[in-house]
Structures are given as C-alpha cells and as structure tokens.
Amino acid sequence: MKRFTFRGGVHPPHFKKATEKLSVEKAKIPQVVTIPLQQHIGAPCEPLVKVGDKVKIGQKIGQANAFVSAPIHSSIAGTVKKIASFDSPTGSKVQCIVIESDGSNEVHEDVRAKGELHNLSKKEILEIIKEAGITGMGGAGFPTHVKLSPPPDKPIDTVIINGAECEPFLTADHRMMLEHPEKVVFGLKAIMKVLDVRKGFIGIEDNKPDAIKVMEEAVMNEPDIDVAPVRTKYPQGDEKRLINAITGREVPSGGLPMDVGLVVNNVGTAAAICDAIKTGMPVIERVVTISGSAINEPKNLLVRIGTSFKEVIEQCGGYKSDLGKLISGGPMMGFAQFTDEIPVIKGTSGILALNKKDAKIPDEQPCIRCGKCVSICPVNLEPLFIAKFSQKRLYDEAEKYHALDCIECGSCSFICPSKRKLLQSIRTGKREIISKRKKS
C-alpha cells in the first residue's frame, strides 16, 4: 500500500484506544443551551431573536451580513431566556443566546430535504452550505462556503477530505468514517460539484486501517475519488501537510491551498454538507470525543451545539478525583480551559480532561542546542532561535527567521528534551510582529 507523507513531524503517543472502538452515542438533549454567536473565523452574528421568543430546532437565530461569516441555528426547541456575554472555549467572552428547552423537540419548518445532488446547481449547493452554517469542523472553524468560493483566478482541480485526525485521543472523524462513510462521500461529491473538480481524495492516517477499508469500499464505484492512506505522523492533518503528502504540491508561504489548486475539508464538514442537502438540517450537533486520564468513561458523543462541557462530561461518568487540566480540542493544538461552564461549539472536536500528573507543566531547562526542533519542524523553521529572539524581544530578528510561517502545531515544544515552551515564545513573537505591522 502506497503511503503518503511529508517532511518533519513527530510521533506523539496515540491514546486513541480508549474511544476508537466505541460507536457514537447520542448525548442527552440538554435542558438549556448557550449558543455563541461567533463560532467561526469572521464576522460575529447578530441575534435574529429576542428574549422571550419561541424557537424550534434548526431555526436560524443569528446572522451576519459579512461574506466571511456563518449563521447560527438553535439546537433545541424552547424559549430564548437571555442574550448576553459568556465564556467560550476559544478563550474570550462571546455574545451568546441562552435557550431553555420546552421538551417538544419540534423541528423548524425550514428544515426540509433540498433535493437530489444532480438536480441542484453549484450556486444552490453553495447557498445550502452557507445557510446551514457549516464551518470547518476540524477545529479552525473557517466558513465552508467561503472556502468553496475561490476567486476566478484561482482554478481548483482537486479536493481533499481530511480524515487524518492526527491529534492524539481524538476519534470523532474516525468514527464518522466508520459509521457514515456514505455521508462523507456524498459531501465530497457535493464539494466537487460546487468547484467543478474531477479529482477527490480522502486522506486517512494508516493507524486507522478499518476506516481506510470502509472508505475504500464506499468509493468503489466512484472513479474520481481515491482513498489516500497517509503515514501516521503529527501534524499530518494540517491541510498544507496533507496537500504536500498526497499531491506533492507546496502551498506558498503565507498562501492558501487554493493557490495550488486545492480545497481541503474535514470529514465532519463533508458529513455536515450531506446532512444539509439530504435533510436540510443545519449544524446543530457534532461528534465530540471525550477522553483523557481524568475522565471516567471516555466516549464519542453526538452533542447538541451549546451543551455545556460540564453536562457532556457528566454523561461520561464525570471526572476522576484528580482533574488537572481541561482542554477543548486535541492535546497538541487544543485550548486549555479554566472552567467547564462553556458550551460545545461547531469546532469542538474533543473534550479532554487530564489528571494532575499529565497536566503538570514540566520545569524548563536550558536549551542544549540539540537541534531536534529544527529537524522535526514541518515548515523547516528553527524554533530554538525564534523562541530565543522572541524572549529577548528581538522581534525583528524573529521575523527574519520566518516566525510568521509557524503553523503552531507544537511539535517543537513536544520534542524538546529541555521542556522549553518554544511554541509559547514563538506565539508571543508572532503577535508582536503582526501588531507592529498593523501600526506601520
């Protein structure tokens, strides 16, 4: 079997055993949901409802006029109780709509099948995707309809569905491919139709042989679609790494996949597109992997958007006694949280709870110039130098060493034997460089 890969990268332990064999269960429909009006990259939405309004499942409750944005829908049926700022898993306070369930589970009348794929025009499919509020489900949350609207001077010839799922612990995409391969393929075909593209790939890391097999069977009668097994290596699921591995193309520094004729979408995004076309249901729920050393019963749950982390974790047997860290996303790129009173959003691929031992931040020791960070950096940077310049506030030097090309995958901090906070220092440097650019 030909396996594709990229240069650099690290091999963190997988930790996927706890949940990879567990079917996705439906989480309980919560009594109260807190739905942030910004769950995506782009303009925040304005509320379309006011306190006291009755809403139904799938009803649009937030919208923005900007192109780069995605509407927000209600994930339960009930009454709007509050519209106010709350903590969100992205780290800042965001305006949210709080809805209390009336127990009816009534679905909004706008939610209906949109017809057959071959009867829909490109424009119609794009509109369905936009109206369904679909954003990158891998975690970044970039509005999908924007990704699928490249300017005319950027012809797209290939679409890749990202099923690499290289983050340790996470198995949400893995289970999606095993349980709903047809949705993934349908979503891919819809994307290919929108972009008028002949070639589609589904990239899957080879630590998921069962998913590779299932997806290969699912595309048996699709001559234009191939499953591309990629070598298990972090950060294989970074879209530019995946493009490089499968097609050999190199997205230019500071550029986008469309610059080399590609569009990459996550497995979950493809499945959401399928749902939006076949049933008309917008993004009101997603698969979340709940795992980690401080979780009693790790699970893959289908969770309504806006459910609090706390409620989700309670359905996984709660915390073990020695909770040390709570993470939204995977352990390599996820965000550490300071509370579990935050809602699941469209980009929440995982909720990890680590015990005190795993959460301990190791003591930093001096850099011994071992060069491991240089040899594993997937973008060929020299993290040790950028971090050093950044710590010394020599941001111009850091920029000369291409700090802005850093993809923040965290491989350098992972591999460092001195346990230096390389990525943290590089992030600081990047922020300073960008703010300086804005000023000038």
Added chain:
Amino acid sequence: MDNNLIASSSPHLRSKQTISSVMLDVLIALLPATLASIWFFRFSAVKLIVLAVVTAVVTEIICQKAMKRPVTVKDLSAVVTGLLLAFNIPASAPWWIPVVGSAFAIIIVKQLFGGLGHNFMNPALGARAMLLASWPVIMTNWVSPGADAVSTATPLAILSGEAADGTLPPLSDLLLGNIGGSLGETSAILLILGGIYLLYRGVINWRIPLAYIGTVAVLTLAFGVGFNDMLYHLFAGGLMLGAFYMATDYSSSPVTSLGQIIFAVGCGLLTVVIRLKGGYPEGVSYSILLMNLAAPLIDKYTRPKVFGEVKQSA
C-alpha cells in the same frame, strides 16, 4: 468543580525525553567501552575514571553554588564530561591529571560561558587540549594493555613513522581494544556499539558520525594511503570516540541538518590533514575543537529553506 485547573499554551503533551534521559543514554552507550578500559588497564583505569567523574560533578556543584545558580548535576551532563575526559587520558597518567582536566572542563569551558548548552566547545576536548599543551609527555605516555603495562606506541604513531621501532598490531586488536592509547579510545567495536545504541535511541543522528568517518575514509584513500592503512586510520586512535561521542556534542555542533554534515566533513578533512600532513599522529580532538568554533557560523549560513518559500518568490 474546583478552580485549580491548569491553563497553559498548547501543546499539552510532551515527549518523555529529558536532558537527564539523554545523558543517561550517553552513559549507557559508553558503558561497554568503560568496562573494556577497566579490563585492559585495570586499576589505573578505575582510578582515573572515578577521579575525573567525581571532580567534574563536585566542581559543577561548587561552581553553581558560587555563582548562585541552581545546581543541575542531576542532569548527569557533568558525569558525561568527566567520563569522556577520562577516556582521553593515557592509563599511565598520575592522579591529578583527571582532577585538573575535569576542573578546567567544568569551570573554564562550561560554567564560565553560561553552563549547559552555552559552551562553545566540547568541555572534555577543551580540557584535553589544555592538558596536552601543558603536560605533553604525560599525555602521550602510552602503555600497553594488561597488568604489566609497559610503554608502547599507538598504532597511529607507528603508522606516521613517529615511533620508528614499533610494529603495527593486527586489525583485530584495534577492534577489540588490545592496543596502546587513551583509556577509552582503544576498543573501536565497543564504541561503535554504543554509537548504534545512541542512534537507536534518537539521542544522536547519523549525519555527524557517518559524514565524519566517511570523510576520513575517502580522504585517506585519496591521499594515497592504502586500503589497509585506511582501516587503521578509522579504527585506531580517537576517531570512533570523536565521531560518535564528541563531535555530536549538542551545544558545540550546528543545529541544521546541512550544517551538521558540513561540520562533520570539516572535522574529517582537518583530521586527515593533521594526521597525514602535520607532525602529530592524532588529529581528532583538534579537528573537532576547530570545527566547534565554526559551528555558529555554519548555522548562520545553512538556514533551512522554509516550506513554501521558493514558490512565493518565483
């Protein structure tokens, strides 16, 4: 829920490798050669090794206390320095040679420049160069292995014609270590074994050892040394010790992949030139020291091409 959650910047997962695990691996790799040197040179080896290691560790503690820095002997780097220094001393040396050498390595070469990671040259090699310059007779008084240690010449000295009366030992003795030389440089095969362990554990990569040894092999042949003598150049003397354990020293070698190869080729080139065209039969330690000085410059000129950089400018 208590409010004691740890919030930190990603990644939240770290590799198991630490400085002490790296240094422990180096010690494990050096263990076979250490035992061999004790087998060959008996008590004098034990004495020199213990003195060198203990002095290195004690000096580091005193130094760090005096400089009001955290004491970091637990990282085992001082132990490695002491052991490597002992490996560079002839078995006949008096007790104070390793003591002076280790103290010099730790105080002058390592701590005064900022401690671990900041030394611009390999501490053990820096100390060896100092000892050799200060006490040249003691530092080249080679004895043959065994209980009845008699003065002997190293194979490379015989090869260079410096020791006119010597006869070359068979190659098998070189591999096993049954030859005259410094404590740890005698058994090529055990040093290679340790080197393979370090490669397997990911402590070092293949670039420096392979490029170094390869350059020496190719250049000695190119300089008209026969194939057989080329093997002597590889397996006698400090090449294996230098290529696997000294030139690969993290702080004093380049961090870029290309830089490491250039560095190692430079080491090889200098070694061959010193051995064949210079008046000194050994060349490894000075070659590495000279290239150590060039390491920052090499790093500067071998910066890797950033992913996606070419196409943007095109």
